[in-house]
Amino acid sequence: MRAIAQAIVAVALLAAVVPLPARAQPVAQAAEMTEAEVRKVDKENRKITLRHGPIRNLDMPAMTMVFGVTDAALLDRVQAGDKIRFRAAGDGGKFTVVEIQPLK
Ligand SMILES: [Cu+2]
Numbered sequence: 703m704r705a706i707a708q709a710i711v712a713v714a715l716l717a718a719v720v721p722l723p724a725r726a727q728p729v730a731q732a733a734e735m736t737e738a739e740v741r742k743v744d745k746e747n748r749k750i751t752l753r754h755g756p757i758r759n760l761d762m763p764a765m766t767m768v769f770g771v772t773d774a775a776l777l778d779r780v781q782a783g784d785k786i787r788f789r790a791a792g793d794g795g796k797f798t799v800v801e802i803q804p805l806k
Pocket residue numbers: 754762763764765766767
């Protein structure tokens with residue numbers, strides 16, 4: 703139990719110490735997209751693990767979590783470590799990435 707608590711604290715600290723890069727994005731469309739870092743790509747199961755910033759349309763704070771993807775082809779363009787912007791949809795507790803834009 704103690705190890706789990708320590709791990710949670712470590713993750714929380716890491717998130718606080720290593721914020722996602724702040725980028726000025728004047729493009730109107732950017733308001734709906736969320737920045738994230740890709741942690742894991744699972745093409746076989748059509749899943750992607752993202753460390754994402756706050757997602758306004760889902761009322762979700764920043765965290766690391768697994769998303770499904772609507773289209774497996776979305777995963778062809780990204781790999782672990784990539785910085786992206788993405789659009790997510792939520793329905794009945796399931797969260798899905800519907801669009802990915804790699805950040806250079
Ligand atoms: Cu999340």
